Amino acid sequence: MDRTIRRATADDISGIQRVVANSWRDAYDGLISEEQLVELTDRPAEFYPEERFQRKLNDEELLFFVALAGDEVAGLINFCWGEDNTHEFVESDGCQIRSLYLDPRFWREGIGTSLFETGREAIPGEIDELFVEVLSANERGRAFYESIGFTQIDHRTVTLYGEPLETQLYRRET
Template sequence: MTPSVTVRPVASFAEFRAGSRVVRLAWRAAFDHIISEAALPPTELDEDRASELKAAYETASAANESHIVAVADEESADTGGAVTGGESIVGYARGVWDPVRTESFAADDDAELRALYVRPDHWGEGIGSALLSSLESNAPAGVDRLALQTFADNEDGCAFYRTRGFEVVGENTYEVGDESYPTVVFAKPLEAE
């Protein structure tokens, strides 16, 4: 059964932390054939990483970023350990609007889609599309395109972005641990409102 899902901005550190867990779970499921087991993130945070996450949350609230979550009510979702106040965080996305903070593959008038992840037990339910749509519709004035990079070997991710109007605009690399992995850079023009 597909849960009832609401997409909205992150409302608390607990939701931000639950979103971080969604990212870690999705990385482990989606990229286990691309990067080594040792480089995959752990499913749970140690205390040092939890402190880093708290600092990132405090910084993000003051930056030109958008952090959104897909929230399923607990009654209709298998919580998978990412529950906050009777709700389950099943997806997380992050958009960066500041040209000083976006990666080098993004032009000055681009926004960067820095993260878009859905808990693996909820793949195929339209949650990723809903998160993407929310980021696109809430991009600030003056942002012409949404740009992102994903691993070149991430066939499912590449297909997801292509079917949602993104086109390949370049190649790059991404460092994980001591390894460098080839990436594909996608971009999509945003509709002017």
């Protein structure tokens, strides 16, 4: 099956919603409460609303890519920079990976790495460092970022849907 990575378009929304929901179901199973996970992912269009996606498409300080397996959205990544888009741990010359999700059917096929490399090559040249935040208990996610050169720099506690969760902060040079 052909694999393609390209900029996301408005036509991708339903596939993106499906991928985000499916990825959350598998990746965060056991990390957040089952009740909360079901409530969030049972209605993908509500969990990841089209308006949120449209704002990202129109933001000049954000890059949004999708990976296609044939005609189906298999994964997505978005990179952002600028004070309005990044969390406080991102330095002024840095860029944050805000999301990287793959449909679990496509895990371990190199799609995540391809999405990352495509986005990394497209970010503005004045950006020197990349940052990402990963749930501490998300061992699969942490291993992925470490495998592509990220180093843990700190940790913090965040509240996600009412639940306090530990996260790890990572950095790497572009």
